[in-house]
Amino acid sequence: MTDLVGAERRTLAELTEAVRDFGRERDWRQFHDPKSLALALVGEVGELAELLQWVPADRAAEVFADGERHTRMAEELADVLVYLVTLADVVGVDLTAAAFAKLEAARSKFPVAAFQGVAPLKA
Amino acid sequence: MTDLVGAERRTLAELTEAVRDFGRERDWRQFHDPKSLALALVGEVGELAELLQWVPADRAAEVFADGERHTRMAEELADVLVYLVTLADVVGVDLTAAAFAKLEAARSKFPVAAFQGVAPLKA
Amino acid sequence: MTDLVGAERRTLAELTEAVRDFGRERDWRQFHDPKSLALALVGEVGELAELLQWVPADRAAEVFADGERHTRMAEELADVLVYLVTLADVVGVDLTAAAFAKLEAARSKFPVAAFQGVAPLKA
Amino acid sequence: MTDLVGAERRTLAELTEAVRDFGRERDWRQFHDPKSLALALVGEVGELAELLQWVPADRAAEVFADGERHTRMAEELADVLVYLVTLADVVGVDLTAAAFAKLEAARSKFPVAAFQGVAPLKA
Numbered sequence: 001m002t003d004l005v006g007a008e009r010r011t012l013a014e015l016t017e018a019v020r021d022f023g024r025e026r027d028w029r030q031f032h033d034p035k036s037l038a039l040a041l042v043g044e045v046g047e048l049a050e051l052l053q054w055v056p057a058d059r060a061a062e063v064f065a066d067g068e069r070h071t072r073m074a075e076e077l078a079d080v081l082v083y084l085v086t087l088a089d090v091v092g093v094d095l096t097a098a099a100f101a102k103l104e105a106a107r108s109k110f111p112v113a114a115f116q117g118v119a120p121l122k123a
Numbered sequence: 124m125t126d127l128v129g130a131e132r133r134t135l136a137e138l139t140e141a142v143r144d145f146g147r148e149r150d151w152r153q154f155h156d157p158k159s160l161a162l163a164l165v166g167e168v169g170e171l172a173e174l175l176q177w178v179p180a181d182r183a184a185e186v187f188a189d190g191e192r193h194t195r196m197a198e199e200l201a202d203v204l205v206y207l208v209t210l211a212d213v214v215g216v217d218l219t220a221a222a223f224a225k226l227e228a229a230r231s232k233f234p235v236a237a238f239q240g241v242a243p244l245k246a
Numbered sequence: 247m248t249d250l251v252g253a254e255r256r257t258l259a260e261l262t263e264a265v266r267d268f269g270r271e272r273d274w275r276q277f278h279d280p281k282s283l284a285l286a287l288v289g290e291v292g293e294l295a296e297l298l299q300w301v302p303a304d305r306a307a308e309v310f311a312d313g314e315r316h317t318r319m320a321e322e323l324a325d326v327l328v329y330l331v332t333l334a335d336v337v338g339v340d341l342t343a344a345a346f347a348k349l350e351a352a353r354s355k356f357p358v359a360a361f362q363g364v365a366p367l368k369a
Numbered sequence: 370m371t372d373l374v375g376a377e378r379r380t381l382a383e384l385t386e387a388v389r390d391f392g393r394e395r396d397w398r399q400f401h402d403p404k405s406l407a408l409a410l411v412g413e414v415g416e417l418a419e420l421l422q423w424v425p426a427d428r429a430a431e432v433f434a435d436g437e438r439h440t441r442m443a444e445e446l447a448d449v450l451v452y453l454v455t456l457a458d459v460v461g462v463d464l465t466a467a468a469f470a471k472l473e474a475a476r477s478k479f480p481v482a483a484f485q486g487v488a489p490l491k492a
Binding site: 159161177180 | 284300304
């Protein structure tokens with residue numbers, strides 16, 4: 001059984017291990033090819049989108065800050081993370097290292113002076 | 124500058140802090156309402172999907188195990204994580220704790236005996 | 247009431263008109279800004295992905311060819327189309343004309359001789 | 370070659386036929402299993418989301434009403450439709466009939482009197 005105390009101090013490597021055990025115990029690893037996991041991830045992102053869709057944009061942060069909607073939002077974000085971690089595991093990617101590296105690359109790509117208050121446009 | 128040594132031992136709380144600094148330095152936090160971040164997340168999930176779309180399902184794990192495609196996959200997974208962490212931060216969700224809690228709930232919902240080798244169907 | 251006889255001969259312009267009436271009657275047009283509609287579209291794409299996620303890739307066409315799963319697939323595809331049509335309407339895009347134009351552009355971009363049996367890779 | 374005159378009066382059945390020809394000429398139908406097509410659809414939805422992500426919600430309809438951004442939006446909407454039509458074709462769904470049927474079902478599910486100005490919440 002998982003010790004939930006201090007969960008916020010755990011790493012994604014620990015979450016990966018827990019997700020792997022969960023799949024192994026149920027013999028579900030056979031279903032976890034990258035394309036199936038990507039579709040499962042999309043399914044969870046879809047549920048996240050449904051939570052947000054009709055909420056006024058400028059009130060959304062506040063609406064999800066507490067109460068039942070906060071709980072639902074936490075669950076949907078968690079579902080996305082679980083499939084993201086599972087997919088990363090299947091293709092052998094260290095997700096935390098990759099994210100810090102990507103952030104470092106973004107520091108070079110978007111220098112503070114040139115992008116101050118300017119959202120980068122996708123062409 | 125971020126120390127990439129030992130990145131895999133870092134927590135999502137540390138990544139959240141780094142992402143927050145990155146946004147603050149560029150004054151980009153003003154764009155980060157939940158709906159905009161959800162759409163940005165969808166954009167990155169879309170790039171992940173494009174990487175996978177035409178690869179044969181039974182060879183995908185192998186195709187992305189190393190080389191250039193592994194690097195690209197790591198980058199796309201990282202992009203998804205960065206926006207997921209940013210969105211969780213904006214709505215005040217502890218993503219790691221939420222994921223461990225969701226996994227714990229899934230242990231009850233899908234008992235090992237009943238779901239051995241059986242993928243849960245979405246109704 | 248909609249006459250379902252001959253629905254397959256109707257155009258997207260007619261569907262757009264029906265969707266517009268549906269929204270007007272319920273005073274839902276106020277919720278239909280492009281970002282909200284894009285998130286609603288993502289929600290429906292997520293449900294489509296959930297239907298497909300654990301089905302073996304090489305059996306999926308057959309699995310959804312008839313029966314209950316065919317009906318569910320038809321409903322999810324329909325939901326995606328309805329939001330796509332609504333979004334196109336809000337930004338004033340003639341979806342059918344745009345699709346034929348895009349297909350025409352693709353004919354030039356992917357000449358038959360050079361792309362025979364070769365899936366175009368996303369870089 | 371496709372005649373673009375009067376494209377808006379064409380049906381999705383005609384678009385389906387054109388898309389099918391396009392795939393056949395390039396021998397691309399071999400890649401078009403439902404899961405791959407769903408991922409391709411997600412890729413295009415991602416590009417749509419990227420166009421919208423940082424635009425203020427209350428100005429988005431206006432921003433995409435004309436000019437270069439209107440053209441880009443039309444292209445992304447078209448890409449989504451083309452993959453949606455391809456997927457529907459592969460599983461044998463009449464997309465137009467399914468959409469009119471779904472709209473008819475929604476008329477019963479959301480009676481005008483009960484849902485006047487009230488966005489239906491996803492539970």
